[in-house]
Amino acid sequence: MPCEHVVVALGPVDAGTVVPVLGERVTFVTDPTAEDLAVAEGAIVRADRQVDGDLLARMPRLRVIARTGVGVELVDVAVAAARGIPVVVTPNSGSRAVAEGVLAMALHLTKRLSPLTELVREGRWAERATLPVGDLDGATLGIVGYGRIGRRVGELAAAFGMRTLAYDPFSPPPTEVARADLGDLVAAADVLTLHTPLTDDTRHLVDEHLLARVKPGAILVNCGRGGLLDLDATLAALETGRLSGAGLDVFDPEPALYHPLFDHPNVVLTPHLMGMTRRAMTLTFADAARGVADVLAGRPPAAVADPEQNHRKATA
Template identity: 85%
Template sequence: MSEHVVVALGPVDADTVGPVLGERVTFVTDPTPDELAIAEGAIVRADRQVDGDFLQRAPRLRVIARTGVGVDLVDVAAASARGIPVVITPNSGSRAVAEGVFAMALHLTKRLRPLTDLVRNGRWAERNAVPAGDLDGATLGIVGYGRIGRRVGELAAAFGMRTLAYDPFSPPPPEFACADLSELVGASDVLTLHTPLTEDTRHLVDERLLAHVKPGSVLINCGRGGLLDPAATLAALESGRLSGVGLDVFDPEPVRHHPLFDHPDVVLTPHVMGMTRRAMTLTFVDAARGVADILAGRSPAAVANPDWNQRKASA
């Protein structure tokens, strides 16, 4: 007989999380108000909101597990005030996102879209007018050298790229570190963004920074949509300072149309680079493991509010 009820907010694969949660847990994929009222755990997808109203409707809640690392839609302070840890899954999608960066970099550097158009439209004779570039020997500039940024750097080495990294929160190793962001931007053939979105980093990539961009470079954002100013980015494309832009993240989401999206040298994906089949399985497993840890009295591997237990103790 089950001892605990854990609910899903958004689509969560029950066959994946069930064995991790264990036989003593009933997992509910589409909870009713009554089931929510007795739930001790919740596995929450990135687009679902956990606010004060939700917490009131789940008075027995002991743990919230967010698939991914972003907690923009979770009232972390309210959860902490009730002694509820907000589990995150930082390791599950890192490799998938890093692969996505290189998918975009290759697409844009190798000029796949215009070359496809040449073949499709019978314009073979014009192929020399669309020269493909190289990653081998190029410089990759990584802004934000956390888990994903480090993995991007590892893949860059396999392509024969030189890597520079800038991180205002955690300095990269000396062999990669570039203390000045403008200097990094000016030296990079491919620039990729992986720093957290804060008040200080919102529109980090703006008109002023893009003025330092190495002409013909590629800009990729698989971090947070608010890191770049879309109007300034479009202007840099139109002027030729940027030769291509890859975007997997937007501000806001779901995205509202912007003229940047219509430019032929822009490739767009709807925030799915960390949602590959393998990555989703791993994030569900990590989220379920975090819930199981709390229900069993263990410390979860990663939380967004590391002081959650102290808040509870002082309440």
């Protein structure tokens, strides 16, 4: 059966996962040349790769962009929309993995795993009573941003016996968990987790003023967007004991630039990997490939970055 379409990878993409989804009529190019870009009708793009106007101009036949994940900060969605190119996103593939990462960080910090490991390793057993260990059971979880990931974090937290409260500046959570005021939420939360989108209004949402209202000894976890958090204010809150711990998977910019916060003993850091587990990556590659296949076949993709502009059939 002759090949009808060329689809390229922009960044490392597992061909073994995407090729069966794309189908026999698609040639998938993992390391495209300029000639491949010129004839490509689809692109599967990793989160750290930029798709700007210059790159789009080199891809005159492009009909669909599929991002592995939901963030499109590095994709010029407006230029793509002007050309009728849908920007497919994969919102469901990594949600559960990120939610697990939030609970992993909360457990790590609550159970004091790093300092306790050092205590045993260094033969300081007699000092174990000096490191109090906390509980998630009976604690209150404050979720900022109650979308797919925020809701899943709440589901997992319930299994630990946690009480959940939620605040969402874009879509009100259900009445039984909702808090209309963010300050009230942080004042009640033993663990605070951030999942709201990054916009001009939410940049440095968690700053010195909000942290002044945090429940003393609370733990802060950010697996959302790095720009939501003021690192200087967070370090100050840790140094005063207002926060007892912080877990960060996301940074602004990325790759992360050194900050003194990174050296604090009650901080755990991961390089934006909580949504990139083995299973999650397989799912996101498959979802991205499915979105490309849908557009090339004339079907609407399941999820796009801008439904108002992009959820239409791209021109051939």
